[in-house]
Amino acid sequence: MPTVELTKDNFEEIVTGSEIVLIDFWAAWCGPCRRFGPVFEKAAERHPDIVFGKVDTEAQPELAGAFRISSIPTLMAVRDRAVLYAEPGALPPQALEELIGTIRAVDMADVRRQAAAKSASGS
Structure with missing residues (x-):
């Protein structure tokens, strides 16, 4: 499943309507963000049951x-x-x-x- 661009207009609907959502907060000028992007995209392909969202800060x-x-x-x-x-x-x-496996295994x-x-x- 491709990543989804999250905006203030669709954020609530996508996050509340999905069991697991991974969100990448990023910006185009950020070098580490650009390096992490392909890692995030490949994980999205491997886990079509999870929503992979990107927020351009x-x-x-x-x-x-x-x-x-x-x-x-x-x-x-978010789960x-x-x-x-x-x-x-x-x-x-x-x-x-490993993080994805951990999130899946959490006893909600x-x-x-x-x-x-x-x-x-x-408290």
């Missing part, structure tokens, strides 16, 4: 600001509307594959229980 400053993106590239992984990973830096292919019922417990405790 220059064209979508509102989205970059909403997620407090201060360094690019930043990779974010069932919960952010499970958000780190700056370009991952090599093997590390990206446990994540929701922990979030509810944290919310109930007020």
Whole structure:
């Protein structure tokens, strides 16, 4: 599946309508972003059940600001509307594959229980 350009107009719909979304925050002038792009594209081809979205931080400053993106590239992984990973830096292919495996293996019922417990405790 090809990558999807995420904008302020389609972001909510795509992220809430998909089980797993990997988001690459990038900009055309960023050398590490340009090197990571093909790695991200190849992973998208290998995992057609995952949405691979790209946010051009220059064209979508509102989205970059909403997620407090201060360094690019930043990779974010969202599963069932919960952010499970958000780190700056370009991952090599093997590390990206390992991250995808980890995201797939997360027990989302446990994540929701922990979030509810944290919310109930007020922290």
